[in-house]
Amino acid sequence: MSNLSTAADDILACARSLIVAGGYNGFSYADIADVVGLRKASIHHHFPSKVDLVRTLVARYREEAEAGMANLELQVSDPLEQLRFYAGYWEACIADASAPFCVCALLASQLPVLPEEVGLEVRAHFRSLSAWLTSVLERGARHGRLQLMSTPRAEAEAFMATVHGAMLSARAYGDPKIFGFVTGPLLERLAPRFPPDLK
Amino acid sequence: MSNLSTAADDILACARSLIVAGGYNGFSYADIADVVGLRKASIHHHFPSKVDLVRTLVARYREEAEAGMANLELQVSDPLEQLRFYAGYWEACIADASAPFCVCALLASQLPVLPEEVGLEVRAHFRSLSAWLTSVLERGARHGRLQLMSTPRAEAEAFMATVHGAMLSARAYGDPKIFGFVTGPLLERLAPRFPPDLK
DNA sequence: CTTTCCCTACCTTCTGGTAGGATGGCTGTC
DNA sequence: GACAGCCATCCTACCAGAAGGTAGGGAAAG
Numbered sequence: 001m002s003n004l005s006t007a008a009d010d011i012l013a014c015a016r017s018l019i020v021a022g023g024y025n026g027f028s029y030a031d032i033a034d035v036v037g038l039r040k041a042s043i044h045h046h047f048p049s050k051v052d053l054v055r056t057l058v059a060r061y062r063e064e065a066e067a068g069m070a071n072l073e074l075q076v077s078d079p080l081e082q083l084r085f086y087a088g089y090w091e092a093c094i095a096d097a098s099a100p101f102c103v104c105a106l107l108a109s110q111l112p113v114l115p116e117e118v119g120l121e122v123r124a125h126f127r128s129l130s131a132w133l134t135s136v137l138e139r140g141a142r143h144g145r146l147q148l149m150s151t152p153r154a155e156a157e158a159f160m161a162t163v164h165g166a167m168l169s170a171r172a173y174g175d176p177k178i179f180g181f182v183t184g185p186l187l188e189r190l191a192p193r194f195p196p197d198l199k
Numbered sequence: 200m201s202n203l204s205t206a207a208d209d210i211l212a213c214a215r216s217l218i219v220a221g222g223y224n225g226f227s228y229a230d231i232a233d234v235v236g237l238r239k240a241s242i243h244h245h246f247p248s249k250v251d252l253v254r255t256l257v258a259r260y261r262e263e264a265e266a267g268m269a270n271l272e273l274q275v276s277d278p279l280e281q282l283r284f285y286a287g288y289w290e291a292c293i294a295d296a297s298a299p300f301c302v303c304a305l306l307a308s309q310l311p312v313l314p315e316e317v318g319l320e321v322r323a324h325f326r327s328l329s330a331w332l333t334s335v336l337e338r339g340a341r342h343g344r345l346q347l348m349s350t351p352r353a354e355a356e357a358f359m360a361t362v363h364g365a366m367l368s369a370r371a372y373g374d375p376k377i378f379g380f381v382t383g384p385l386l387e388r389l390a391p392r393f394p395p396d397l398k
Numbered sequence: 399c400t401t402t403c404c405c406t407a408c409c410t411t412c413t414g415g416t417a418g419g420a421t422g423g424c425t426g427t428c
Numbered sequence: 429g430a431c432a433g434c435c436a437t438c439c440t441a442c443c444a445g446a447a448g449g450t451a452g453g454g455a456a457a458g
Contacts, residue, residue, distance in 0.1 A: 007403080022312030025224035028447060042404050044449065101308070108371040109300070109308045113221030126371040150384045158361060161368050161381045165360025172307040172325040182360045185349045206437080227413060241438050243415065 008046045010036045012057050020101045023110050024054060024118070051115045054107075058121040061103050065125065069132045079140030080191055083133075083159070087183040090163065095176045105164045126160075133159055140190070147192045155190075162186050207245045209235045211256050219300045222309050223253060223317070250314045253306075257320040260302050264324065268331045278339030279390055282332075286362065286382040293366065294375045304363045329355055339389070346391045354389075361385050 014035045018027035029040045029050070036043075047053035068089075076082050093099040104125040111119050133156035140146030148155050166182035213234045217226035228239045228249070235242075246252035267288075275281050292298040303324040310318050332355035339345030347354050365381035 022224065022309050023222055025221065026309060026312045029449085030446075038403095039405060040448085041406080041450085045403065048449085050448065104371075105367060106308055108367055109305055110221050110225060111370050111373075113225045123371055123373070126368065149388055154380060154384055157365075157368060157377065158381050158384060161364025162357060162361045163364065164367050165362065165364035166356075168304060168307055168363050169325065169356060169360050171310050172303075172322055174310075174322070178356065181353060182357050185353055185357060189348055228415085229412075237437095238439060239414085240416085240440080244437065247415085249414065 007036070007038065007042075011038075011043055011046055011053070012060065015053055015057055016061070016103060017099070019054070019057070019103055020099060020106060023106055024114055025110070051117055054115075055117050055121060058103065058107065058118060058125070062121060062125050062128065066128060069128075079136045079143070079145050080187070082136050083140075083190065084187055087163065087180075087187060090167065091176075091180050091183070094167065094170050094179050097176075100171065100176070101167050102164065105167060130156055130160055137190075144192065146190050148190070159186065206235070206237065206241075210237075210242055210245055210252070211259065214252055214256055215260070215302060216298070218253070218256070218302055219298060219305060222305055223313055224309070250316055253314075254316050254320060257302065257306065257317060257324070261320060261324050261327065265327060268328075278335045278342070278344050279386070281335050282339075282358070282389065283386055286379075286386060289362065289366065290375075290379050290382065293369050293378050296375075299370065299375070300366050301363065304366060325359075329359055332358055336389075343391065345389050347389070358385065 011032055014032050015027065018031055018035075021027075029043050032038075032043055033040045043053075047056070072082050072085055076085055090102075094101075104122045107114060107118065107122045108126065111122065114122065130153075134153050137146060137148060137155050137159070138152035141148045141152060163183060163186075166179045169182060170176050170179040210231055213231050214226065217230055217234075220226075228242050231237075231242055232239045242252075246255065271281050271284055275284055289301075293300075303321045306313060306317065306321045307325065310321065313321065329352075333351050336345060336347060336354050336358070337351035340347045340351060362382060362385075365378045368381060369375050369378040
């Protein structure tokens with residue numbers, strides 16, 4: 001076991017951070033080669049074309065995201081706490097600059113110029129994230145743990161949009177704190193004014 | 200008067216729509232040349248470098264935005280109506296696909312790989328938009344025309360983030376209606392439950 | 399003795415950008 | 429009005445480097 005096929009993983013990790021920084025056209029095979037310490041041709045050995053690389057990168061990202069949502073369902077039962085955890089995850093990623101943007105959100109902004117296969121993966125992530133948020137909000141509303149002002153679906157789309165917009169603002173202002181500044185009140189608003197049970 | 204220096208305007212308009220589609224690295228001088236019917240070298244005559252082109256493009260975009268805000272202050276007095284107009288403007292742009300994304304929002308997502316001069320303009324737009332939204336919300340709250348749940352500044356940042364995120368979702372889903380689906384409830388929530396005067 | 403991984407070397411196309419020439423409209427001056 | 433000069437616009441032709449990608453060989457592990 002141990003470090004099986006580290007090279008491919010390194011390449012994917014490097015490409016991910018490069019995409020997060022500048023999108024699909026913001027990096028090249030040469031950029032990756034410089035960072036991981038391989039030659040361009042060796043990158044092509046692992047991922048024949050750029051489309052291959054980015055498609056598998058996004059596919060893996062989606063798997064991780066799905067796993068994260070599934071895990072959150074197991075570990076945390078309270079819907080509000082699930083949302084808090086989700087927002088907190090991104091707040092931490094942005095604060096320590098380890099992954100200051102969602103790969104799919106960034107790629108989605110360039111959808112019109114994305115290779116079709118990549119675009120399909122990106123869209124799928126949006127649907128999956130939206131579906132999960134909808135289910136969390138629906139359950140929270142049903143159990144009186146969340147206070148919605150419209151349908152779960154509408155609140156979910158608004159929640160997702162606000163989180164993505166908060167990432168953008170944090171980047172635009174060059175200030176990680178703006179993310180929490182935006183998502184904090186968003187979560188507060190969803191918390192019930194008079195908690196049905198005292199925690 | 201009449202069509203003075205139409206060429207430069209054509210180039211800027213074309214570059215704008217190309218940036219809206221794919222960002223700074225998503226287009227080339229050759230792409231512009233194909234569309235406006237000039238040769239690459241002629242584009243360089245009007246805008247010596249790509250940085251020149253995009254910097255003036257964003258500067259002009261900012262001027263238009265500032266003018267739009269100023270005009271809105273003159274034409275519409277009610278803060279809620281101002282916000283509605285702002286959101287409605289983008290809803291229309293997205294629906295007819297004429298400008299399905301804010302140039303600065305798209306460029307902001309690629310800030311780390313943007314030339315510094317362009318980045319500065321982009322950041323300036325965010326500050327200016329945020330400042331205007333803050334003033335609208337502050338005034339609305341003061342006059343009882345808007346119902347805020349936190350400070351005007353916080354609501355302004357949340358509003359801006361949600362609008363940007365809604366643009367992203369509309370693009371990701373390939374469905375212009377999602378923009379209104381997200382921004383509609385956002386505006387409703389700001390509208391006073393019991394209007395202080397009956398319109 | 400095949401497969402995996404990585405290499406050097408090379409290719410084609412695209413990239414932003416430059417040099418320098420042709421056209422043609424606007425000046426000022428006689 | 430004629431004429432020279434200027435300058436804005438657009439062109440062809442070119443360049444160096446970066447883009448994504450290919451061909452084929454060497455080492456080493458199974």
